[in-house]
Amino acid sequence: MATVLAAGTLPWRRRRGRLQVALVHRPRYDDWSWAKGKLDRGETFPVAGVRETLEETGLRVRLGHPLPTTTYTVASGSGRAVKEVRYWAAEVTGGDGGLVHEIDEVAWLEADEALERLTYAHDRAQMDALVAADASGTLTTWPLAILRHAKARSRSSWDDDDWLRPLDDQGRAQAADLVPLLAGYGIERLVSSPSTRASDTLAPYATATGGRLRLKPGLSEEGYAQDPSRAGHHLDRLLERGVPACLCSHGPVLPDLVNRLLARVDPRLAPGLVARSVIEDVASSGLAKGEVLVAHIVGTGEGARVVAAERHHPLDRG
Known part of the structure; x- marks a missing residue:
């Protein structure tokens, strides 16, 4: 059928x-x-x-x-x-x-x-x-999206510095598709690794909304290797602000960020049981290139708690 x-x-x-x-x-x-x-x-x-x-x-x-x-x-x-x-x-x-x-x-x-x-x-x-x-007090939430950069040119086909490696045609299409998706959640604050393949993933949304794209070296692969604590710091700053936000980074950096969100799931809240399942799945399997994890959060700072979560793959469409 x-x-x-x-x-x-x-x-x-x-x-x-x-x-x-x-x-x-x-x-x-x-x-x-x-x-x-x-x-x-x-x-x-x-x-x-x-x-x-x-x-x-x-x-x-x-x-x-x-x-x-x-x-x-x-x-x-x-x-x-x-x-x-x-x-x-x-x-x-x-x-x-x-x-x-x-x-x-x-x-x-x-x-x-x-x-x-x-x-x-x-x-x-x-x-x-x-x-x-x-x-339960979990209807009014704000979204925090964790995004893996879109598909880029392969490392083997690129002779320059890796952080300059650009998106390929599929990656540019994924970046364009993210515009209406992120807009649906009212994303306002944009934070990204300065690597070209990451910043160019969020650039179309920044252009479409007139938003400012904030580049943080601690979210790059190179910056994370030098000081792993910086990536978590940037996530914590977003949790303190409580503004609908998207953070774009790389495969090696994401497990740290996802596990930090997992620690924010409140097991006392019924919706949190579903959130834990979704985030645990992302923690174990990772995000595909161009895929986004959306965590719905109540509160800010130390009191911020994830009450629901969902993931959207660039190929999960009609």
Whole structure:
């Protein structure tokens, strides 16, 4: 049976201290559900979720931690297909609320009202998870992305200093693909190894957003070999700031950074159990070139704790 890939969000806000979520109504089906839609060709799940939310609700959102994925059977041209929809909690950051596509109404409802109005039982798991996160104090998070530089020219084909080795064609495509992905999480602060293959991985995002790219020698392979403590220092500084950030480095440096994040997972928080699994997997298998680990964090400094995590591979797309 064929699989249809889709993504969506639960846009949320607070009014008079009360949590509200946005449901959409489709007149074609006369149903109430979450903003969602199919992945375009070559699109990643998070990018699709942000795009579909804007197209269906007119709202701009910043992705928070992931919510339960749902699967169900739908009609397709070949008969039946399994539809897989991945969801995120999404804090509203702007937008005019203008309705387009097949949506004729967006309703902001409190949790109990939303559960009653949802048409499909399979949409309730996301609402339950959102409410649980809110109750545990882990709904409001900020993202810290750990990125391995995109694919570069091989060492054997490069005669100059290794730190000057540039991205190849595939690497440049990966760097371009990172622009909408990082934008979906509202990344603001950019920190990178000064090696060309690392800084050029984040350069397109810096250009697109007008952000400043901060180059730190301690994140390079050469700098890490001289003083391994510097890489951890740069990570700690980002944790102190608590600003949505991306740190780009190299394969030999990443295990130290990932293990530092692993130590920040709070086992007392239910979402933290999933976060630990994701980060442990990255710690053991590493990140592919151009792949990003997104840690969702509550608090700052010594009190910063990872409550959810996800990884996105440049080939993990529709």
